[in-house]
Amino acid sequence: MRRDLTNLIDGRAQRPAAGRCLDVTDPATGQVFANCPDSDATDVDAAVAAAQRAAPGWAATAPEQRARHLNRLADLVERELDALAELESRDSGKPVKLARTLDIPRAVANLRFFAAAITQWAGESHATDDRTLNYTLRQPLGVVACISPWNLPLYLFTWKIAPALAAGNTVVAKPSEVTPCTAARLAELVVEAGLPPGVLNVVHGTGTGVGQALVEHPGVKAVSFTGSTRTGAAIAAAVAPKFRKLSLELGGKNPAIVFADAELSDADLDTIVRSGFANQGEICLCGSRLLVERPVYERFKARYLERVRGLSVGDPREEGSDLGALVSKAHYDKVVGCIERARAEGGTILCGGTPVRLEGRCADGWFVAPTVIEGLPGTAATNQEEIFGPVVSLIPFDGDDEAVAIANGTGYGLAASLWTSNLDRAHRVSAQLEFGLVWINCWLLRDLRTPFGGVKNSGVGREGGVEALRFFTEAKNVCLRLR
Ligand code: NDP
DSSP: OOEEOOEEETTEEEOOTTOOEEEEEETTTTEEEEEEEOOOHHHHHHHHHHHHHHHHHHHHSOHHHHHHHHHHHHHHHHHTHHHHHHHHHHHHOOOHHHIIIIIHHHHHHHHHHHHHHHHHOOOOEEEEETTEEEEEEEEEOSEEEEEOOSSSHHHHHHHHHHHHHHTTOEEEEEOOTTSOHHHHHHHHHHHHTTOOTTSEEEOOSOIIIIIHHHHHOTTOOEEEEESOHHHHHHHHHHHGGGTOEEEEEOOOOEEEEEOTTOOOOHHHHHHHHHHHHGGGGOSTTOEEEEEEEGGGHHHHHHHHHHHHHTOOBOOTTSTTOSBOOOSOHHHHHHHHHHHHHHHHTTOEEEEOOSEEOOOGGGTTOOEEOOEEEESOOTTSHHHHSOOOSSEEEEEEEOHHHHHHHHHHOSSEESEEEEEOSOHHHHHHHHHHOOSSEEEESOSSOOOTTSOBOOEETTEESOBSHHHHHHHTEEEEEEEEEOO
16 A cells, blocks of 8 residues: 655645655665655645744744744654654665664754754843943744755754754755655654644655745745755755855765774774765765775775675665665666776776665665775766765875875865874864864764854755754844943
8 A cells, every 4th residue: 555645734734736646666675655745836835825824923932832842743753763764764775773773863863952952042242332232133034945855864854944943934845755755754743743834844746846946936035955966056046046045965075084093993994884885875974985095005905895795785674784775766777877987987896886686575676785996096087976875985095195185186075084093183184174074083973063064065054053043043133222
């Protein structure tokens, strides 16, 4: 039986006005298991109108009350953790154990974090002289659009809606139509949590059908987007003449840099492997370029390859699977094409490099073996363009300057990690790296208070903590002259 997903507009489950649906496919089996609304501008109009009606009431709601709503929603997501994890895994192909330990707990954390943050957010004021007081009002923007991708569906959906709602905005959100299921379930939980109608609206559909209509809608005051650099550029072009706030979290081509002085324990090696292959490499923060200092290159390569070869690609439902399926046939074709291109560029495939054919339930799924390539210069397309799959390219280097030059030598600048025992080097190189985030001797350690975002083609703006609350509010200065 197929699940029938609906939009959430004005607090009610609604079918798209035009009645069209899209297939939702389980990438591990190739089977369609749900119908997703193929909404259009009419549905977007209805959602924005509902959000506009709800906006004054929600903006006037005390922060503590908004926090209570978000915490109630977090409780419901936590109650459904196992079911949501299974749904996320089925929709995206990721191992269910990853959805259970990363995606859904992080969705809960996002909601709870911004519930707490809004109650602690103090305003600014300045006494200019003994008779003049300036203070800043942080006012909600009104209706905001939140558009999220397929790789961490509920995780990134909640990462946007939580600060937007906490700050007093009403939201029209569009999840990726490739992975719409957990957002659709969250919409049901929003109703159960008692959020007033129209405060959060979820409209499913394609980027061209819903996304475009949403970002261009005259009622939308700000757009928060996470997705590819190409779509980000299209949105920036559409939004710029309308002078609305825009936050873009885009693609990456992240380096992991291993210096010869790094003392790598087995756990460190596991982290470096995870930084390339977690979620099948479909995390914007994954390190797809592994730079290794030449004196330890061969020794490191042997230890690294032994671990990568030990990763198990399998049914996402099985606890033993380290990697599941890629998210869609189209993405699978893209990744396999990138591996072919690496071969054509003269790269040597050290392991993987092939699709994985499973038996039984997953015989028609889209699996790719974790792949390690070497022998390509930093300038090769393989080392320049985002692949967003289980593909890591090994690149030797000599000394700090070359490491920094190679690391910085792409159009992207999202995240870098570096491994060294030399504290001076760690700080010096971190300052020279043109990235929004740098991890030293770790990867994917996140504190939700810290700024999150990229530079160059990886985006504009910062999410996380106060940065997100600033984005989702307008600062108004009020100057008072005492008589
Ligand atoms: P896309 O850019 O294809 O899509 C992202 C979202 O935008 C989807 O909901 C999509 O809908 C929608 N969309 C597409 N076209 C438009 C448009 N013209 N106007 C408005 N919305 C539109 O990205 P993917 O879903 O393929 O996600 C993978 C990408 O996301 C990778 O490049 C990855 O690096 C990046 N990413 C960045 C992160 C960061 O924090 N910097 C975090 C996670 C991922 P539809 O699905 O229908 O196309």
